[in-house]
Amino acid sequence: MVVRLRLARFGARNRPLYNIVVAQARTARNSKPMEVIGTYDPIPKPSHDGDGKPFKDIQLDVTRAKYWLGVGAQPSDPVWRLLAMFGLIEPQWKIARIEAQREDKAVYEKVQKVKIIPDAAAKQASSTTANS
Amino acid sequence: MPPRLRPSGLPPPTNVISEPFSSSPLLPYLLPLHHLYITLPSSSSSPSSSRQFSTSTPTPARVRTRFEKTPGTRNGFLDWLKKFAGRLNVPSPQNNIPVYMQYNKPPLPLLKGGGRPNAVGFVKRPRKMEPNLVDWEQVAKNATMSPFPTNPTYKVHPALSTEFREQIYQRVREGRSVRRVSAEVNCELERVAAVVRLKEIERKWIETNRPLATVLQTRIHAMMPISQWKPGQPHHETITDLRIHPATNNQLFLSVPESMPFNRQDAAKALGILPADIRMPHSELIGVEKMKLQRVPVEEMIAREAQREQDEIAAINAKREAVEKRRNAGKVVETERFRFRLRPAVVGQVGYRYGVPAEDRKRGINKIPTRVD
Numbered sequence: 001m002v003v004r005l006r007l008a009r010f011g012a013r014n015r016p017l018y019n020i021v022v023a024q025a026r027t028a029r030n031s032k033p034m035e036v037i038g039t040y041d042p043i044p045k046p047s048h049d050g051d052g053k054p055f056k057d058i059q060l061d062v063t064r065a066k067y068w069l070g071v072g073a074q075p076s077d078p079v080w081r082l083l084a085m086f087g088l089i090e091p092q093w094k095i096a097r098i099e100a101q102r103e104d105k106a107v108y109e110k111v112q113k114v115k116i117i118p119d120a121a122a123k124q125a126s127s128t129t130a131n132s
Numbered sequence: 133m134p135p136r137l138r139p140s141g142l143p144p145p146t147n148v149i150s151e152p153f154s155s156s157p158l159l160p161y162l163l164p165l166h167h168l169y170i171t172l173p174s175s176s177s178s179p180s181s182s183r184q185f186s187t188s189t190p191t192p193a194r195v196r197t198r199f200e201k202t203p204g205t206r207n208g209f210l211d212w213l214k215k216f217a218g219r220l221n222v223p224s225p226q227n228n229i230p231v232y233m234q235y236n237k238p239p240l241p242l243l244k245g246g247g248r249p250n251a252v253g254f255v256k257r258p259r260k261m262e263p264n265l266v267d268w269e270q271v272a273k274n275a276t277m278s279p280f281p282t283n284p285t286y287k288v289h290p291a292l293s294t295e296f297r298e299q300i301y302q303r304v305r306e307g308r309s310v311r312r313v314s315a316e317v318n319c320e321l322e323r324v325a326a327v328v329r330l331k332e333i334e335r336k337w338i339e340t341n342r343p344l345a346t347v348l349q350t351r352i353h354a355m356m357p358i359s360q361w362k363p364g365q366p367h368h369e370t371i372t373d374l375r376i377h378p379a380t381n382n383q384l385f386l387s388v389p390e391s392m393p394f395n396r397q398d399a400a401k402a403l404g405i406l407p408a409d410i411r412m413p414h415s416e417l418i419g420v421e422k423m424k425l426q427r428v429p430v431e432e433m434i435a436r437e438a439q440r441e442q443d444e445i446a447a448i449n450a451k452r453e454a455v456e457k458r459r460n461a462g463k464v465v466e467t468e469r470f471r472f473r474l475r476p477a478v479v480g481q482v483g484y485r486y487g488v489p490a491e492d493r494k495r496g497i498n499k500i501p502t503r504v505d
Contacts, residue, residue, distance in 0.1 A: 064479045
């Protein structure tokens with residue numbers, strides 16, 4: 001049986017919260033998984049400084065995710081998207097968009113807007129080393 | 133037509149009212165309801181029934197009318213009375229309001245030069261109510277805790293007077309903290325903060341020549357009780373009320389040795405919350421009272437309070453910085469609409485839990501601890 005990395009829905013009605021789980025593909029969505037490796041809160045929280053884009057939180061045990069990918073666990077589409085943000089796999093959706101860009105310039109611009117801000121602490125460390 | 137009998141030939145019936153009394157207009161009020169008969173106005177001018185011999189066609193001496201009962205009412209009398217004397221305050225069986233609760237609006241007090249006095253010096257109230265002639269301040273003073281007279285259970289909290297709000301705002305503008313102003317004027321922290329925010333808006337409106345809703349304010353103040361500003365001892369409400377913590381809603385069994393003292397600190401520890409002395413809105417006032425009991429000189433009290441305030445600000449800032457740092461920790465992926473905060477986690481500590489049955493109701497499992505650790 002296939003082992004999948006997928007989401008298990010928690011929370012309440014209209015208030016979803018997801019566990020990122022490792023489970024056998026044919027088991028029920030919320031059945032007890034082999035492992036819980038993270039959480040995903042899809043409801044955007046307003047940013048703390050009042051303006052700017054709202055936040056969504058993702059928690060992930062990266063080492064365990066790497067391990068499960070290494071042994072052949074297959075991520076579902078939403079989990080693929082999340083893992084791609086952590087840089088664990090090539091972003092699927094982006095490839096599709098890049099292919100589409102030839103026809104649709106607007107979509108291409110949308111893709112260009114996506115940027116990854118590196119770790120704040122790492123940025124600080126790099127700046128201090130640059131200064132010294 | 134049945135043969136007529138002379139009234140004089142009959143024995144006086146007990147049920148019929150004697151002549152002088154029956155002409156009284158108060159009759160309906162004086163009688164018990166079950167034998168109510170009245171004279172119609174037309175029959176009052178008819179000749180007296182005491183005439184023994186008459187050749188003219190006899191007119192009935194008194195037309196007796198039984199009150200017609202309209203369906204849905206208790207008796208015909210009330211119905212008639214309402215029609216006859218509608219302006220009297222007659223309770224109707226249909227509206228279920230007791231008479232003592234019926235709301236007669238007292239007339240609004242007028243300003244000194246409001247009404248025009250007539251020749252005798254009696255100020256006649258204007259027929260139509262003029263809002264400009266009404267003494268709204270007096271109305272505000274007369275306002276009671278329940279703005280809806282037919283609903284006496286509806287009680288309101290007093291509102292701050294205009295001067296009270298101005299005093300609060302001025303104090304905060306002088307640079308005092310909201311906490312200190314709140315303790316000075318005996319008004320809750322949240323309310324002081326709200327007053328300051330609204331006053332700021334008011335200032336901006338005045339600067340931009342935007343009209344203020346003064347009329348609305350006077351009318352609302354006329355409906356509610358107002359806390360007036362008293363220079364020596366301003367007071368609006370109690371400021372040290374402790375809010376109920378949700379953790380205290382559940383019962384908790386804790387066995388302690390009989391000899392062990394158990395105070396508020398211990399209770400808080402058992403519940404896993406902060407003690408009441410710290411959680412209460414003005415915890416610093418406890419320290420002030422303690423200093424008073426110890427007879428600490430005023431200068432030192434002020435100095436200690438200032439120091440405490442500084443420490444508090446420093447602690448808040450440090451906490452805020454720490455939160456900011458934690459929030460910015462980890463990678464952030466920014467898409468067109470959202471920022472995704474990617475945070476590391478550890479298996480075993482992450483995730484929403486899977487159902488674990490609560491066994492505290494199960495037979496043989498004791499919720500109350502049986503021994504002391």
